[in-house]
Amino acid sequence: MTTPVGHRATPSEAPADVRGLPAQRPGGTSPGDAARSAAPARRVRPAVPAERRGRTDIPERVVSRIAARAAGEVARVREVRERGPLTFTGRTRATVDGDLTALRLEVSVEYPAPLRQLTEAVRRHVADRVALLTGLHIGHIDIAVTGVVPPPPEDGP
Template sequence: MTTPVEHHAAPSGTSADAHGLPAQRTEGGSTAEATRPAQPALPVRPAVPAEQRGRTDIPERVVSRIAARAAGEVAGVREVRDRWPLSFGGRTRAAVDGELTTLSLDVSVEYPTPLLQVTEAVRRHVADRVHVLTGLHIGHIDIDVTDVVPPRGEDRG
């Protein structure tokens, strides 16, 4: 059997803590809220140099997906297509050798965007994004423009 507990409101003119209980009185007669003891700080371990922490492997398919997304972010690029017919969902092909990566991708570009400007923008943007997100360096990027399509919203005539 449980014992009922009575709750009393703090008398008017006195402060109450967050639970509605009267604040504790100190020797000087003033009220002070109950405080929890300070938690001891956790010991700080010195940082281990990156080369001693272990190895990080980034699969080629992950690099390919990052490159495909980055290429799609460039103005004038409509679609990044499958490079090889047997690539399962991949839109580009990446070859990673240590910290050096080469990329190949197929893009379709909106007409009348200048192809040279778009491909250079794709190279810069993809190289920057892949490097920032993976730390890999890009050796070169092969781009095949496979289609020129009308801008979105225009009918094909």
């Protein structure tokens, strides 16, 4: 039978804190204080403002995909035509100029739907989502309603 052996610090070892650094001794000094006091203190540079750190470019294709997904999240919107690998005539388009964006969406909606209220809801939701996810400002959103489709059949009792 074996007995677990615990490790105890000997008087020559300095105890370590949770991060593995030497712990402070009761007098407020640690083993390396003398060496650190001789070294000059390093100056901490102030943080660089965000506008001077660099630039983030979001391609138009990414913005158009975000807009298409956001439009599809609105109730009674059935289809948003999205640019994909096999369709060369993109139905969802984004034009990005600096931080200003213009969008064009083609959607199919459920019949009967109040088109004016539905397109306003799509416009608000898409603008909010694109601004939240990309940080771009939305100049305007053109929405073309390209079709109306019957509502999905309800399951019977």
